[in-house]
Amino acid sequence: MSFSGTGKIWMNGKxxxxxxxxxxxxxxxxxxxxGVFEGAxxxxxxxxxxxxxxxxHMRRLYDSARIxxxxxxxxxxxxxxxxxxxxxxxxxxxxxxxxxxxxxxxTLGVNPLPCPVDVAIIVWPWGAYLGEEALEKGVDVCxxxxxxxxxxxxxxxxxxxxxxxxxxxxxxxAILDGYSEAIALSxxxxxxxxxxxxxxxxxxxxxYTPPASSSILPGITRDxxxxxxxxxxxxxxxxxxxxxxxxxxxxxxxxxTAAEVTPIRSVDRIQVGPGRRxxxxxxxxxxxxxxxNGVVPDRHNWLRPVEIPAVTTxxx
Ligand SMILES: Cc1ncc(COP(=O)(O)O)c(C=O)c1O
Numbered sequence: 001m002s003f004s005g006t007g008k009i010w011m012n013g014k015x016x017x018x019x020x021x022x023x024x025x026x027x028x029x030x031x032x033x034x035g036v037f038e039g040a041x042x043x044x045x046x047x048x049x050x051x052x053x054x055x056x057h058m059r060r061l062y063d064s065a066r067i068x069x070x071x072x073x074x075x076x077x078x079x080x081x082x083x084x085x086x087x088x089x090x091x092x093x094x095x096x097x098x099x100x101x102x103x104x105x106x107t108l109g110v111n112p113l114p115c116p117v118d119v120a121i122i123v124w125p126w127g128a129y130l131g132e133e134a135l136e137k138g139v140d141v142c143x144x145x146x147x148x149x150x151x152x153x154x155x156x157x158x159x160x161x162x163x164x165x166x167x168x169x170x171x172x173x174a175i176l177d178g179y180s181e182a183i184a185l186s187x188x189x190x191x192x193x194x195x196x197x198x199x200x201x202x203x204x205x206x207x208y209t210p211p212a213s214s215s216i217l218p219g220i221t222r223d224x225x226x227x228x229x230x231x232x233x234x235x236x237x238x239x240x241x242x243x244x245x246x247x248x249x250x251x252x253x254x255x256x257t258a259a260e261v262t263p264i265r266s267v268d269r270i271q272v273g274p275g276r277r278x279x280x281x282x283x284x285x286x287x288x289x290x291x292x293n294g295v296v297p298d299r300h301n302w303l304r305p306v307e308i309p310a311v312t313t314x315x316x
Contacts, residue, residue: 001126001127003018003124004124005018005019006018007090007092007123007124008086008089008090009021009086009120009121009122010082010083010085010086010089010119010120010121011118011119011120012118012119012120013074013082015085015086015089021120021122023104023105023118023120024104024105026105026108027102027103027104027105027115027118028102028103028104028105028106028107028108028112028115029102029103029104029161031108032103032110032112032162033160033161033162033164033165034068034102034103034112034115034161034162035100035101035102035103035160035161035162036061036064036065036067036068036070036100036101036102036158036159036160036161037061037064037098037099037100037101037159037160037161038057038058038060038061038097038098038099038159039057039096039097039098039257039258040052040053040054040057040083040096040097040099040257041094041095041096041097041257041292042087042092042093042094042095042097042123042306043094043292043293043294043303044093044094044293045292045293045294045295045303046294046295047294047305048093048305048306048307048308049087049093049094049305049306049307049308050294050303050304050305050306051083051084051087051097051303051304051306052257052292052302052303053220053224053302054080054083054097054304055080055304056220056223057097057099057220057257058076058079058080058083058099059076060159060220061076061079061099061101061159062076063157063158064101064157064158064159064160065101065117067155067157067158067160068112068158068160069112069113070101070103070112070117071117072101072117072119074119079099079119082119082121083097083099083121084306086121086122086123087123087306087308088306088307088308088309089311090123090311091308091309091310091311092123092124092125092308093308094125095123095124095125095126096123096124096125096126096257096258097121097122097123098121098122098123098124099119099120099121100119100120100121100122100161101117101118101119102117102118102119102120102161103115103116103117103118104116104117104118126258128259128260128262129196129256129258129259129260129262130180130181130254130259130262131180134180134262134263135260135261135262135263135285136263136277137263137265137276137277138253138262138263138264138265138266138272138275138276138277139179139180139181139254139262139263139264139265140178140179140180140264140265140266140269141174141179141180141181141182141183141194141264141266141267142174142177142179142182142183142267142268143182143183143184143185143243143246143267143268144169144170144173144174144182144183144184144185144195145173146166146169146170146173146182146184147184147185147186147187147192147215148166148184148185148186148187148192148193148214148215148216149163149166149187149215150187150215151187151213151215154166156212156215156216156217157212157217157218159217163217166184167195167196168195170182170184170194170195171195171196174195181194181195181197181254182194182195183199183246183267185243186210186213186214186215187215188214188240189242189243190210190214190240190241190242190243191210191214191241191242191243191245191246192210192214192215192216193210193214193215193216193217194254194256194259196256196258196259197219197254197255197256197258197259197262198210198216198217198219198221198222198254198255198256199252199253199254199255200222200225200252200253200254200255200284201241201245201246201249201251201252202249202250202251202252202253202278202280202281203245203248203249203250204250205234205235205280206234206235206236206237207229207234207235207236207237207280208236208237208238208239208241208245208249209222209226209236209237209238210238210239210240210241211238211239211240213240214240214241219255219256219257220257221255221256221257221260221261221288222255222256224288224291224300224302225255225261225284225288226238227300228284228287228288228291229284229287231287232283232284232287234280234284246267246268246270246272247267247268247270249272249273250272250273250278250280251263251272251273251277251278251279251280251281252264252267252272252281253281253284253285255288260285260288260289260292261281261284261285261288261289263276263277263278263281263285265277291303
């Protein structure tokens with residue numbers, strides 16, 4: 001999907017036209033990946049538009065910034081208000097939300113500290129990340145030859161732009177080898193996650209997912225799915241998982257803000273279970289979509305309603 005090139009972007013407190021949301025090519029982040037970011041969603045529900053767990057995403061943004069010693073002049077609540085303002089300025093009743101905090105323009109030494117901390121908030125309509133069909137039929141994936149980062153190299157818990165150099169290698173290899181996605185292993189050889197999604201496996205109706213120590217980004221969808229699975233009465237085990245589990249499980253699925261809940265139908269050309277969306281995945285997918293679409297009560301307080309004003313295209 002390429003961008004339409006229209007809409008408004010928030011940049012350091014100002015709402016600017018999409019085309020004017022520019023930064024200097026000598027900005028630190030362009031050269032050294034010195035940025036942290038988030039990916040959240042706003043959904044259209046029968047009661048109106050609502051952010052899904054925006055508070056958790058903004059908290060993770062500030063956690064990532066803290067790990068990278070970045071201090072912005074606005075606090076988490078103020079920047080959350082800026083997200084609301086950006087979505088409203090675009091008049092989108094459902095969208096993907098990308099706040100980005102980065103080291104800007106000052107000097108190009110490796111040391112990021114002299115460079116200012118800048119923020120941009122970009123929003124756009126974004127459908128199913130791995131395709132509408134994938135939500136039903138599932139995706140074919142491989143195990144990547146690239147591992148996730150080792151502890152004490154790049155902090156996996158920080159959602160940093162730098163981490164996505166690794167994710168890009170994982171994704172390109174998968175695509176060029178004819179798969180939709182790949183599953184990367186941790187440096188110790190345990191199952192970690194996809195290039196932009198967490199992973200769940202199901203065997204004998206027990207659900208498994210790798211722990212934070214397997215070099216994963218602790219996803220907000222992962223946390224939500226663990227809660228919803230427990231609500232449905234499933235046992236969820238967070239533990240180190242050997243690669244070969246991928247070939248003997250009954251079901252497997254990816255989760256993430258972009259991918260939502262996407263079944264996996266094969267790994268390394270070995271069919272997962274019967275090779276189609278299984279009953280546990282179906283139940284969890286249903287519970288997740290019912291929740292984000294606001295058709296069940298918001299019992300975990302995950303939805304934050306937002307008034308979306310009508311915006312004429314001339315304004316956007
Ligand atoms: C590497 C990686 N893992 C997991 C996830 C899922 O995280 P979340 O559910 O918070 O979107 C993402 C998406 O942001 C990701 O990029």
